[in-house]
Every structure is written in C-alpha cells, then in structure tokens.
Amino acid sequence: MTAIDLDGVTKRYGDVLALNDLDLMIDEGEIFGFLGPNGAGKSTTINILLDFVRPTAGSVEVLGMEARTHSKEIRARTGVLPEGFEVYERLTGRQHVQFAIESKGVSQDPDALLQRVDLLDAADRKAGGYSKGMQQRLTMAMALVGDPELLILDEPTTGLDPRGAREVRDIVRQERDRGATVFFSSHILGQVQAVCDRVGILREGELVAVDTIEGLRDAAGDGSKLTVSVDVATDEAVEAVRNVDGVQEVTVRDSTLSVACEEGAKTRVISTIEDVGVTVEDFSTEETSLEDLFMAYTGEEGR
C-alpha cells in the first residue's frame, strides 16, 4: 500500500513557486528521507500533507485518503513533528503530552512517552524554560502518542546534539519495526543516510532524485577524481590523457593535472602520462562521496 501519494503538486505563493509539479510515492512501512537545503520546499510539502496549506494544483493522498477532505482522519492516524513550531510556554511537558493524548482520544501514560524521549525528569517544568533540544524531544513524544501509522517528522534533529540525533534515529527505527511509515525531512544528509530506506532530494521546489542510499552511492561511486603531479605538464600529455577511455574532464594548473574519470580508468591515465615521456612525481585519488553528490544536486554543503 501507498502511505503518501503526491501527484503533480504545485504550490505558488504569489509570484514565488514553492513546489513545481512534484510527484512522489512513499510505501507503507518505509523510512523515507526527504532531503534538500533550507527553502527547497520540504516544509511546504509537509504542510500540504497535513492540510496546513493548500496546493495550487495537483492531488495529494495520505494513507489512501484525500489530504484536504479527510485531513482530520489522516491526522488521527499520523504523528507530527512540525518545523518552526513553538511550544506552549506556560504548560508543563506532561500537560503537552496529555493534551496530545486527549486530542487523539487514546489512553496512554504520558510519563512512558516522556521517558522514551528522555524528558521525564523535566515533565513538571514549564516548557517555556526548555532548551530548543528539549522542546524538540517534547514534540517527538507528542508525535508518538497513539502509535501512529505514519510519522511525519520535519527536521526532527534540529537543535539536538549528536547523541540526541542518534536517539531520534533509534526511535525512528523502532517505529518502523513496529510497522509505521516514517517521512523524515532534513537539510543534513548525515542525519538521514544512516536510517532511511529511500531518500528524495528536493531542490528549488523540484524533486531531483529519488533512490535508495545504495542506489545513490552507486551513482556517486561511478566518478573518481585523480590528481597527478608531473615534472612538466606538456600539451601532448594533456591531450593524451583526454583521449584515454573513461576520462571525462582534464584540468591543468601549473604542473598538476586534475582528472575526472571512471574508477577503472585511473591506472590507464598514469601509464599514458608516462608513455609520452612525462615523469609522474606524485598522484592522489579520491572517491566522489554521497556528500559530493548531495552537494551537486543541491549546491550546498551536506554537513
């Protein structure tokens, strides 16, 4: 079954095109990482799933129901950690979770949920005095109320230290193992690559890639960079390297050649340079990482 089905979704705010003809299907039971730099349209997508904003065009189904007409039923079966939220300053942590429990009409122990996000010690304090990370944990506890079929987590690791971020990933895995679908957005690749079954990369309102982490890694692994220091970078040598099978690009700076090529072409490049009588003084090689791919897709630092 399909947990989320976006078909041709476009959202305009006046002149600004926030989402452009987005198609995306997420299966039940998978952890889907929704990646992209800030402002790419991730939150707009999530806001549309939850009927916080309405699409200009396109159809949206969540848990098999139309997102707008069945929004309340969808949200009854979904746990939400929204982005850019603020907690109720004057209510305690426990009152927040209790409110979520009463809103969902379930009977659960708020303390057990607070324990799960490691916030039980602060349960009786007003949430206005919580740190950003604690507020994030509190919202996570609210999202887990009622064992939802779908978890929509918008930047759930914002404001958390590495340990907190790892705990979030642990919870995400536990929820998936329970049978939930998890839709997890982040602008940081490292936060999702360890936990997601598939990722989608959003850039300027368009989905530029959807694949498994392995699939993306394979695509990334195809390219390598070879840096060769030579005694004299002759035109002849550069020309010869350009003609080597599997070489995509050669750039020269002083006596250094930077060669973008397939993994298997590296040794041929070195031998070709030596064949034309140029001495190779040193060389180094580097894999194109998932980070580079993410950067290439989004034009932004991944970490």
Next chain:
Amino acid sequence: MSWVAVAKKDFQDAVRSKALWGVSAIFLLFALGTTYAYVQFPDVLAGGEGSGLGLALYLSSVAGLFVSLTAILVAYKSLAGERESGSIKLLLGLPHTRTDVVLGKVIGRSGVLTVPVLVAFLLAGVYAATSLDPFGVADYLIFVLMTLVLVVAYVCVVVGISATTGSTSRASALAIGFFLLFELIWSAVTFGIAYVANGFALPTTTPDWMFVVNQIPPSSAYGTSLFAVIPDAMETGNAAFSQFDAFYATPWFGVVVLAFWIVVPLALGVQRFKHADL
C-alpha cells in the same frame, strides 16, 4: 468533540497569564468598592432603599467595561498568536478540525474570563446580601448569569477577530478598534448617524430606529437585556423600552443583539481561518 481537549488546554494555558490576574485584581477591588459604596450610601446611589436588583444595575456598567477590556486582553492572541509563533502546527498536527480549534478557543477563553467575574460578583453579592434586606437573590444571580453571556459574546467577537489574521499586531489593532468604535465613541457615532439621516440637521426628536442603533454595542445590548431577563426589572424595562410601537421596541432586542455578536463575527472568523494557509 475534540474541542473539549482544545478548550481544556487553552484554559490551562491562558489562566496562567499574569496580565489577566493583574487586571482581575483591580476589577475585584473595584467591584467590591462599588458594592460597599452602594450598600453604605443607599440614599445617594440607590435613590432610597438598596436591593439586589439595584446593585445589579449599578454594577452592570462596571461589568461592561471590565468584560470588554479583558476579553481583548485574554483573546486577541488566541489564534493569531498561535499562527505567528507556529504553535498552531502543534495544535493542528493533532486531529482537530479548524472549527474545533476556534470553538475550543472560545470555550477555553470564556472559561478563563468567567473566573474573575464569578469571584468578584459572588463576593460582592454575598456582602450585599448580608447588609441589604430584602436582597432579591434571584434577581442578582440572573444578573451574574447574564454577565457571563456578555463574557461569551465578547470572547466570540475577539476570537473571531483573531481568527482572521496570522499577525498579532493586526489582531490587536482590530480588537482595539472594535473597542474604540463600539464602547468609547459610539454615542458620537449614533449622533452622527441621526444628524446625517435628518438631512444634515439636528433632529428635534429622536427617531424610533435610533433605539436599534443604540443597542449595537455588546455592553449596551447587555445592559438592555438585563431588563428582559430579570423578573423584577421587567416592568421598568417594558416602560422604558416600549415607548413607541415597533416590533423591536422591547428589552428583548438586547438579547437578540448579544446573540448576533455571539454568532456572526465568529462565523466570519471561522470562514477566514478555514481557508487560510498557515
């Protein structure tokens, strides 16, 4: 029925507002001071013997001012503030419809405002009942209940205003504008309307329909409605409000106007809120 959860959360949240308790303390002192004066100087303030009814009518003007001001204080941010801070996403991430949220806000904030009104008027009533004989408990209690209707009406107006916008500064401007227009300068407005309707000349007699215009402010409608619902005030009320022959020439018109303020601004606010991008 999910507005119950919203109302409870909202009450817990808003009841902790320090500004509310500051204003409520002043109101309590004022209500008790007024009652003390009424009981001690009946010749001056009651024109003879004091009674529960007399005290009620005397307190109703204090109530109108307090309720209108605190309703603004307590409710102007109710929806605009949650949208501005983003906590609305926490609220609507849970399974509530937007209508549930608005209703929950009205109930929660009305509840918050009910607390100081009940405390002040019940304390004042107990004090007056021990000093005045006969007091007329029923008259006084109906007055307190009617004041709670005014609380609901004003909260509905302000929550309705708050539902139309995602900006608290805009919400406060609209709410204060409402207060200025209907509670402070309305008599000037009605005068202006009468002047214009009379062909830009001062009317020599007050036209009958001016009665309707005068009842438009919620607190005026509340004051008039007291004469419709308090048994011992009905005779006076019918004499005062039925001086001419028209279907609206009755103190019950005040109740109708309060019903209007409960329903219409809220309905408009809900419509705007339902169609808004958050």
